Amino acid sequence: MKDRINRIKKDIVVIGGGPAGMAAAIRGAEEGADVTLVERDIELGGILNQCIHNGFGVEIYGEELTGPEYAERFTRRVGENDVDVRLNSFVLSLRPDKVMTLLTPEGVLQVDADAVVLATGAREKSRGEIQIPGDRPSGVMPAGTAQKFINKKGFMPGKKAFVLGSGDIGLIISRRLTWEGAEVVGVAEIMDYPTGLNRNVVQCLHDYDIPLHLQHTVTNIYGSDRLEGIELSRVDENFQPIEGSGKDIDIDLLLLSVGLVPENDFFKEAGVTLSQKTGGALVDEWFQTDVPGIFGCGNAIHIEDLVDWVTMDGFRAGDGAVAYAGNGNLPDADKEVLAGENVNYVVPHEVSGEDEFRFALRVTEPMENVDISIKGTDISYFKRIVTPGEMEVEEVGEEDLPEIEGLEQVEVEVTRRS
Amino acid sequence: MTEKYDVVIVGAGVIGTGIARELSRYELDVAVLEKEPDVGWGTTKANSGIVHAGYDAKPGTVKASFSAPGNKKYEEWTEPLSVPFVRVGSFVSAKDGSQDGELERLKEQGDENGVEGLEIIRDRAKIGELEPNISEDVEAVLHAPTAGVVAPYKLTIALYENARDNGISFFFSSPVEDIVGLEVPEEKGKFTVITPEKEFKSEYVINAAGISSGKIADMVGDGSFSIFPARGEYHLLDSELQGYVKKINFPLPTGESKGILVTPAAEGSIIFGPNHQPLEEPSLATTKTGLEEVYSGATDLFPDIDTSKIVTNFAGLRAKSGSDDFEIGESEAVEGFINVGGIQSPGLTAAPAISDHVVDLLEEKGLQLTPDPEFDPEREPIPKFADMETEEIAEYTDDFPAAKEIVCRCEEVTRAEIEEAIDRGADTLDGIKFRTRSRMGSCQGGFCTPRLVEILASKLGVSPKEVTKKGDDSRLLAEETKEG
Numbered sequence: 001m002k003d004r005i006n007r008i009k010k011d012i013v014v015i016g017g018g019p020a021g022m023a024a025a026i027r028g029a030e031e032g033a034d035v036t037l038v039e040r041d042i043e044l045g046g047i048l049n050q051c052i053h054n055g056f057g058v059e060i061y062g063e064e065l066t067g068p069e070y071a072e073r074f075t076r077r078v079g080e081n082d083v084d085v086r087l088n089s090f091v092l093s094l095r096p097d098k099v100m101t102l103l104t105p106e107g108v109l110q111v112d113a114d115a116v117v118l119a120t121g122a123r124e125k126s127r128g129e130i131q132i133p134g135d136r137p138s139g140v141m142p143a144g145t146a147q148k149f150i151n152k153k154g155f156m157p158g159k160k161a162f163v164l165g166s167g168d169i170g171l172i173i174s175r176r177l178t179w180e181g182a183e184v185v186g187v188a189e190i191m192d193y194p195t196g197l198n199r200n201v202v203q204c205l206h207d208y209d210i211p212l213h214l215q216h217t218v219t220n221i222y223g224s225d226r227l228e229g230i231e232l233s234r235v236d237e238n239f240q241p242i243e244g245s246g247k248d249i250d251i252d253l254l255l256l257s258v259g260l261v262p263e264n265d266f267f268k269e270a271g272v273t274l275s276q277k278t279g280g281a282l283v284d285e286w287f288q289t290d291v292p293g294i295f296g297c298g299n300a301i302h303i304e305d306l307v308d309w310v311t312m313d314g315f316r317a318g319d320g321a322v323a324y325a326g327n328g329n330l331p332d333a334d335k336e337v338l339a340g341e342n343v344n345y346v347v348p349h350e351v352s353g354e355d356e357f358r359f360a361l362r363v364t365e366p367m368e369n370v371d372i373s374i375k376g377t378d379i380s381y382f383k384r385i386v387t388p389g390e391m392e393v394e395e396v397g398e399e400d401l402p403e404i405e406g407l408e409q410v411e412v413e414v415t416r417r418s
Numbered sequence: 419m420t421e422k423y424d425v426v427i428v429g430a431g432v433i434g435t436g437i438a439r440e441l442s443r444y445e446l447d448v449a450v451l452e453k454e455p456d457v458g459w460g461t462t463k464a465n466s467g468i469v470h471a472g473y474d475a476k477p478g479t480v481k482a483s484f485s486a487p488g489n490k491k492y493e494e495w496t497e498p499l500s501v502p503f504v505r506v507g508s509f510v511s512a513k514d515g516s517q518d519g520e521l522e523r524l525k526e527q528g529d530e531n532g533v534e535g536l537e538i539i540r541d542r543a544k545i546g547e548l549e550p551n552i553s554e555d556v557e558a559v560l561h562a563p564t565a566g567v568v569a570p571y572k573l574t575i576a577l578y579e580n581a582r583d584n585g586i587s588f589f590f591s592s593p594v595e596d597i598v599g600l601e602v603p604e605e606k607g608k609f610t611v612i613t614p615e616k617e618f619k620s621e622y623v624i625n626a627a628g629i630s631s632g633k634i635a636d637m638v639g640d641g642s643f644s645i646f647p648a649r650g651e652y653h654l655l656d657s658e659l660q661g662y663v664k665k666i667n668f669p670l671p672t673g674e675s676k677g678i679l680v681t682p683a684a685e686g687s688i689i690f691g692p693n694h695q696p697l698e699e700p701s702l703a704t705t706k707t708g709l710e711e712v713y714s715g716a717t718d719l720f721p722d723i724d725t726s727k728i729v730t731n732f733a734g735l736r737a738k739s740g741s742d743d744f745e746i747g748e749s750e751a752v753e754g755f756i757n758v759g760g761i762q763s764p765g766l767t768a769a770p771a772i773s774d775h776v777v778d779l780l781e782e783k784g785l786q787l788t789p790d791p792e793f794d795p796e797r798e799p800i801p802k803f804a805d806m807e808t809e810e811i812a813e814y815t816d817d818f819p820a821a822k823e824i825v826c827r828c829e830e831v832t833r834a835e836i837e838e839a840i841d842r843g844a845d846t847l848d849g850i851k852f853r854t855r856s857r858m859g860s861c862q863g864g865f866c867t868p869r870l871v872e873i874l875a876s877k878l879g880v881s882p883k884e885v886t887k888k889g890d891d892s893r894l895l896a897e898e899t900k901e902g
Contacts, residue, residue, distance in 0.1 A: 004816060103811065103822060103824070108812040126729065128728060128731055129728065133705050133708075136702065138886065138888075145867055149894075153871075156895065157894060180900060225888070268658075
């Protein structure tokens with residue numbers, strides 16, 4: 001019997017053809033590596049393709065592109081470089097030694113790679129995970145699923161909607177539904193502040209008079225076949241619904257924008273250690289995981305606000321993968337990066353102190369007039385407003401490295417100015 | 419329009435399809451009428467998926483007479499029908515010495531019911547060996563090695579496919595509105611069973627209508643039992659936790675139910691539940707307090723289980739009769755009308771034994787059973803991509819190009835499986851889900867639903883707007899966007 005499995009050897013395999021994966025693949029190819037980019041969809045771009053609103057590329061291009069336009073620019077760059085793009089292709093398995101099995105339109109392909117970059121993105125949390133009680137009708141779905149129906153398939157999933165969660169997807173879908181003639185009755189957020197970007201609160205809710213109910217959540221779902229309504233309740237400081245505060249709202253569509261979770265299945269399969277906080281892999285300043293030669297970037301590591309940051313992380317991971325594939329090593333990242341006072345998490349989780357790096361963090365609560373600083377150094381950045389909904393990104397430049405070098409741990413803290 | 423049958427079965431749950439499948443061995447005209455658009459969508463769909471050993475039922479009850487025998491017959495169904503069934507064994511756990519007597523009582527009851535292999539384990543090390551993650555407070559367990567797990571909907575789908583292939587007629591979305599019994603039997607057709615679209619004349623009627631079995635009996639003037647539905651709520655965990663729980667774990671039983679259990683599901687995930695809530699009217703809605711009760715019951719037995727891996731919650735209904743026992747036998751009110759009502763737990767366990775019993779009963783009542791030489795006891799499952807080895811995938815995808823598209827990533831379900839499920843009768847998203855596991859994984863359909871709608875619409879030749887989650891009015895899409 002003939003062997004039906006083809007086997008090839010590659011310097012770098014990038015899994016996921018969204019913005020993170022495209023950037024990693026482009027950088028790898030630019031640096032002369034032999035790169036394969038694996039994408040399960042029929043086109044590159046990932047979730048960008050369904051984000052037809054603008055606001056992409058402000059940091060990188062200084063202009064506001066739509067998602068598909070941003071994807072198009074990078075798709076072109078992938079094409080200009082010599083990247084082996086595999087569309088409609090799925091990863092069946094990934095081993096710690098970086099041998100993986102792909103299912104491609106041409107058949108099963110086994111690839112032995114020197115370095116692997118996982119750029120698998122994130123998924124939306126489902127109703128079951130947040131355990132909204134009630135009936136189980138149709139008409140309850142994650143906001144991104146609705147976005148796909150509307151923007152990619154040309155169908156409206158309902159006419160009278162309510163959105164649970166004030167994450168960016170929930171805010172943007174509220175505006176989109178309104179444009180399509182649907183009524184958005186309101187948006188509820190369990191926290192006492194919106195969790196999406198402020199610009200989206202203004203441009204997607206305020207501009208369309210859509211009410212935002214802070215400290216509220218959905219406590220019941222009605223309708224045996226199709227959704228007929230929900231119960232909306234106020235919550236106390238422990239996020240527990242306040243008895244007697246519930247009111248019923250008639251709707252036919254409930255969209256959930258209650259958080260994203262990094263797609264970490266392949267990290268787990270390859271034996272990579274995950275962060276308890278983000279659900280993504282623990283990485284160093286090159287986005288290398290604790291399995292040598294396996295890198296991760298974009299939303300697969302932590303949920304980012306802007307595609308520009310995702311792209312920059314992808315470039316950096318691409319650099320790391322090239323260095324690893326080339327000579328098998330990178331500077332030893334032996335300094336743990338810790339989330340100090342008022343910091344929910346920081347990425348990367350380890351740095352070498354030998355190269356300049358960028359770090360991203362989220363604070364634990366909204367604050368004004370704060371310093372983001374690295375403990376035991378003079379490295380500090382003033383911020384007038386910080387909120388968990390907006391990721392803070394700072395650079396540690398070459399001039400700062402001598403200070404980092406002396407540290408055993410890099411503790412990032414956010415302190416209020418009195 | 420009227421059709422004539424030897425036997426009409428009301429209800430296509432595990433009992434109705436099980437009886438239909440056993441009757442399909444003979445040269446008979448049998449119709450199964452189901453009010454839902456698919457098989458197994460009543461009590462069958464949402465329960466713990468346990469084939470009980472048979473020690474729970476009080477000796478002398480109808481439940482007891484069918485439990486252990488049903489358990490023993492399980493492979494007679496699951497092997498030819500290719501349905502996964504594993505005898506993982508069950509534990510009833512006692513947390514302190516004062517509960518030891520209860521374990522003894524259950525064991526004696528089980529011995530009397532004919533359950534084999536029961537043993538009480540008091541050696542803590544051995545308990546830990548068999549169930550490593552169970553609470554350290556558990557001091558003794560009743561171990562029943564013959565208990566097993568099966569996906570009740572998978573079993574029912576398999577029984578249905580096999581019965582259908584052997585000539586049984588199924589009518590879905592066909593709620594029975596009335597049954598008229600005739601004084602003078604005409605040629606084939608003592609009963610007329612009325613549904614909105616059709617009337618069915620039949621010599622015998624089998625009432626396997628679950629929650630509605632009391633109402634169906636009422637239609638022929640049999641008021642011997644009523645159904646008092648009791649809801650049970652569940653949490654389902656990600657199949658990623660497969661292996662964390664090895665046995666079917668019960669706490670000590672309460673008066674009303676067997677308590678909140680923690681069990682591996684036949685398809686790899688872990689189930690918590692059910693609680694027990696008597697209801698005036700049937701409802702499948704989950705409740706905050708109920709889900710919390712289930713959560714706390716389950717974490718009492720497995721304190722360290724990662725509950726962040728809960729992927730969904732659901733509720734099922736118990737068809738509890740007034741006597742709290744199965745109501746099986748020919749109606750005293752009407753000859754030829756056979757009740758198989760009040761089938762709550764352990765109904766799934768008892769189903770094979772009940773089916774055989776009903777066939778015997780029909781013969782006793784004069785139904786001529788001529789074996790059908792064409793009867794084929796076997797049914798092929800849909801080839802499961804997720805279980806294939808790499809070499810197998812290479813070969814399979816060569817032969818079936820539709821298997822090169824993985825539609826549901828969480829559970830690795832290909833377009834080939836989805837199309838096959840539709841070819842076998844699934845015409846809703848839930849129908850596809852129960853046949854293939856698409857939308858059952860960690861993202862709960864977040865990614866694949868738009869594609870599934872497309873595939874289903876295209877196979878059925880309808881607009882995506884007509885596609886439903888579970889029939890009737892459960893459409894997913896309202897209208898085209900402005901740009902279409």
